Amino acid sequence: MERIQQLLLQLFSVFRRLGRGQLFLLHLLGGMASLITRPGLVVRQLYSVGVHSLVIIVVSGIFVGMVLGLQGYNTLVDFGAEESLGVLVALSLVRELGPVVAALLYAGRAGSALTAEIGLMKATEQLSGMEMMAVDPVRRIVSPRFLAGFISMPLLAAIFTVLGVFGGYFVAVPLLGVDDGAFWSQMQARVDFYDDILNGIIKSVVFGFVVTWIALFEGYDATPTSEGVSRATTRTVVHASLAVLGFDFILTALMFGA
Amino acid sequence: MGQNRTVEILVGLFMGLGIVALLVLAFYVGNLSSYNNDTGYHLEARFDEIGGLKVRAPVTMAGVQIGRVTAVYLDNLEYRAIVEMKIDPEKLSLQRVTETGEQPLNQDGDPMLIPCGEGAPAGSEIALFPECATVLYEDAAASILTAGMLGEQYIGLEPGGGAMVFLLPGDEIRMTQSSIALEQVIGQFLFNQVDKEN
Numbered sequence A: 001m002e003r004i005q006q007l008l009l010q011l012f013s014v015f016r017r018l019g020r021g022q023l024f025l026l027h028l029l030g031g032m033a034s035l036i037t038r039p040g041l042v043v044r045q046l047y048s049v050g051v052h053s054l055v056i057i058v059v060s061g062i063f064v065g066m067v068l069g070l071q072g073y074n075t076l077v078d079f080g081a082e083e084s085l086g087v088l089v090a091l092s093l094v095r096e097l098g099p100v101v102a103a104l105l106y107a108g109r110a111g112s113a114l115t116a117e118i119g120l121m122k123a124t125e126q127l128s129g130m131e132m133m134a135v136d137p138v139r140r141i142v143s144p145r146f147l148a149g150f151i152s153m154p155l156l157a158a159i160f161t162v163l164g165v166f167g168g169y170f171v172a173v174p175l176l177g178v179d180d181g182a183f184w185s186q187m188q189a190r191v192d193f194y195d196d197i198l199n200g201i202i203k204s205v206v207f208g209f210v211v212t213w214i215a216l217f218e219g220y221d222a223t224p225t226s227e228g229v230s231r232a233t234t235r236t237v238v239h240a241s242l243a244v245l246g247f248d249f250i251l252t253a254l255m256f257g258a
Numbered sequence B: 001m002g003q004n005r006t007v008e009i010l011v012g013l014f015m016g017l018g019i020v021a022l023l024v025l026a027f028y029v030g031n032l033s034s035y036n037n038d039t040g041y042h043l044e045a046r047f048d049e050i051g052g053l054k055v056r057a058p059v060t061m062a063g064v065q066i067g068r069v070t071a072v073y074l075d076n077l078e079y080r081a082i083v084e085m086k087i088d089p090e091k092l093s094l095q096r097v098t099e100t101g102e103q104p105l106n107q108d109g110d111p112m113l114i115p116c117g118e119g120a121p122a123g124s125e126i127a128l129f130p131e132c133a134t135v136l137y138e139d140a141a142a143s144i145l146t147a148g149m150l151g152e153q154y155i156g157l158e159p160g161g162g163a164m165v166f167l168l169p170g171d172e173i174r175m176t177q178s179s180i181a182l183e184q185v186i187g188q189f190l191f192n193q194v195d196k197e198n
Helices: A002-037 A039-049 A051-079 A082-123 A126-132 A137-175 A180-190 A193-220 A226-256 B002-029 B182-197
Strands: B041-047 B058-061 B064-075 B080-087 B094-098 B128-134 B141-146 B153-158 B175-177
Touching: A002 A039, A002 A137, A002 A193, A039 A051, A039 A082, A039 A137, A039 B002, A051 A082, A051 A137, A051 B002, A082 A126, A082 A137, A082 A180, A082 A193, A082 A226, A082 B002, A126 A137, A137 A180, A137 A193, A137 B002, A180 B002, A193 A226, A193 B002, B041 B141, B041 B175
Parallel strands: B058 B153, B141 B175
Antiparallel strands: B041 B080, B058 B064, B064 B080, B094 B128, B141 B153
16 A cells, blocks of 8 residues: 555656646746847857867767768678668768767767756755846746757757768778769769758757756756755756657657658 | 857857758758759650659659659549659750741751750741740650669650650650569569470
């Protein structure tokens, strides 16, 4: 009996957190309007969310592309189809790996930083201090970060994808001797703007929305102790990564499923 | 203040880099540049069997892409597939023809090609058809071909030449050859083998 009661309580607390997350999202979206008059806040957050994530995105994009080129070559060369390597690299990056891996890296790099920052603000009572001064902390602190994350994610995914394609090109053409013209022309013939590239961009927009939302909510909802902040940061990375992979399946089924 | 400026510059660079990446994706990796939509004239053709031909499949002549398939649907009366294609006039040009739809001749009696939009050359007294015709003859042929053994299917056009009358934009190409299904060819081959043995 006691156990069932506990289980129910836990279930309720899960739903309560979900509900709080929704309300938090509405609140922060409501704070968007006031950002028009203060674009400086967003620019500063774009710097810490976007520019600081650039290094990890650039390096991993190039390496993921190079690995794809190497692995794809080994399989394709058996069928004498190594000219299709460009198609393979570009399609897998544009449709899947670009948005997903960039979002996972973004969750680890920028998402955890957002959670820790806001959680620490809460633990050191900066947020309550703002409320005392009649400044809405969601509007002042959270909304600009959300907008910055929402803008950064598609750009980071696009940079990741393009560098991945060039990484694959670097392995395929100079190292493995795939024909230069066939690499590009087959890629351009088979990668469709609407079916592939636009869907990839839609994916990265959705991931940016979800990851930033989770990161900000976890920070804002953290227990205001050092342990609570550390737990919230871990939760951000785990939940955001799971959400990215789950949403990726749903979006892929919607976009490319028969 | 100086700190602020660096931040702004770096953010601007980041945004610029992202937008350049999006443009590279659209134009260099993808094929957005080949979507110059509204230019081009239509032709259609009816096939008994189109196999795996899809909308946006290439239309080629002598292996050079000159257009794309824009629609595929069924003719409910004849139970044949109608394929509509759009041809890029920069690749397969339109021309002026005489009132009877034939190619104008010059003083020596040789046929000449007057691109659409230009009048008859000075000195010649040729009554030109007010509209533009394609450079395909009326007995032009369209066939559904396959790239390689298992590749994509596309349409190959042949210009014809027996008739001296030209197709107009929007006309139907009457000589068509359906796609060849590999299964049928193999089936026929096996059938013939059995016949020979008996």
